[in-house]
Amino acid sequence: MEELLNDVVPQEDLERFERKYYHELELDGEVSTETKFEYAFCLVRSRYTNDIRKGIMILEDLARLHPDGRRDYIYYLAFGNARIKNYSEGLKYCRAFLEIESNDQVRSLEEHIKKQSDKEVAKGIAVAGGAALVLGGILGLGIAMARNKPKREK
Template identity: 85%
Template structure:
């Protein structure tokens, strides 16, 4: 799953679908569902977080307005959110997908997200624990220095 989530769309594909999207937008003022999905699919596989967020926005709109493709939109919403480490939302999309149908790839994505989320929580706890140790050490040193100063002042 790591490999799939780290796979990046070739820049020329992204540019080709972006060009197609903007061409349709300029021509009719509207973009077909297919073109918007193709562009969003490329965006969520981009190396850039802002592109992924833009793709997620398109997919959310598609999921709201085009129920016939909802299954695919929900999967790529889970995928895109996992790529930007928005694990809670990604898990919600996995669960929504699995309510529509059972799917091994989505179950694998769900398990992967749970593991990654747990790792992030553990990292956060380790950082907080380390900060508490440093603060405790500084306070201890401060108390020791204050005690030594009091002893010197009494002499």
């Protein structure tokens, strides 16, 4: 799963679908569902976080307005959120997908997201613990220095 999540869309593919998307938008003021999905699919596989977020927004819109493709939209919503480390949303979409159908790839994605989320929590706890130790050390040093301060004679 790690390999799949780290796979990045070739820049020329992203640019091709972006041109198609904006061409349709200019011609009709409307973009077909298929073109929106192709563009969003490329965006969630981009190396850039802002592209992934844009792809997620398009997929959310598609999932809300076009229930016929909801299964694919939900999968790529889980995928995109996992790529930007938005694990709670990624898990939400994995669970929504698994309510529609059982799927080993989605279960694998769900497990990966859970493991990554647990790692992030552990890192957060370690950082907080380290910060508390540093703060405690600084306070202890300050107190020790205050006690050992020589008294001035009057």
